[in-house]
Amino acid sequence: MTTTPRDDPVVRKVFETYEPVVKRRERIRDPEKIIEVLRSEFKLVVKPYIVYLTIASFMNNRPVLYEGPPGTGKTEIGEAILYLWSGKTPFILPCSENYDEYRVIGDFHPAMAMAKGFNEESFIPRPLLAALIMGTGVLIDEIRRSSEEFQNMLLDVIDKRRIIIPELKKVYSQSGDEFQVVLTSNPLDIAQGELSDAFLRRVVRVEFKYPSVEEEYEIVRLKLGSLFGKLRDDDVLKAISIVNKLREKANYKPGISDTVTWLTMAALLAEARSRERVGDEELRQAGLSVLLKNPEDEELVNEVLR
């Protein structure tokens, strides 16, 4: 039995609860147009292969797994593409070890369930079920931090595109193509577990890398806006070369947002000192506070900022 009509009490509850927090916009399905809008509206410079692979997977009803080093835009890019694909803001599920189906599919209000039983009235729908019913995207962040049990539960939902709630004797199925899933993971994070082969077989893996110098320059230009005028081209290029060195050698590997924050801070320091341009002093000061996050990097960071 498959139900998703609006007069179903759970469906009604989902819309009542979640509709107010879901923003809508025009759907975009053309990868070239998506790349353009990511840049102009979201200030994200995204490598075309990421967008093409993601859209091809969605067309195939397959989840994508974004893997790569920290701070390379996995979460923000996933969220933005899901938003553009379905025309609705996606739900974000930040994984942790004790994340379980009750937190993502649904739960029963304990007192109400005691009084009235395990029925629609005492049922509290959660984001994964809401996304399936409403036709919105889901971003499952840091999947490696979740338990194997949770991953198996997800596999079932992702494979069959439906959610069973045994207590209610109900099955909710995907209608349309808007319920799509992006998972993120950082395989270099040593605190994280392995993903099973069964899991990996079902996802399309998209590898994230650090941006090229040209891409990172463009990101800095986009994000700094009018502050960008306070920086010399040489300084921007020098900063990018320094973060790339640290990505190779340092314990704390600066992400894209570190480059942006560093140069924003340097520009604001110059502004606070009524200087027209950022000087070496501002670059160094801002650099130390943004790049030196691990005491073991002290010598290295001081050396590259010299």
Ligand SMILES: Nc1ncnc2c1ncn2[C@@H]1O[C@H](COP(=O)(O)OP(=O)(O)OP(=O)(O)O)[C@@H](O)[C@H]1O
């Ligand atoms: N391609 C990009 N274009 C523009 N900005 C970017 C890009 N990638 C990352 N950023 C900036 O870096 C910030 C961090 O990105 P995000 O949190 O999405 O990275 P992540 O890969 O999910 O990192 P983590 O592994 O730490 O979760 C974003 O808020 C964004 O401002």
Ligand SMILES: [Mg+2]
């Ligand atoms: Mg992330």
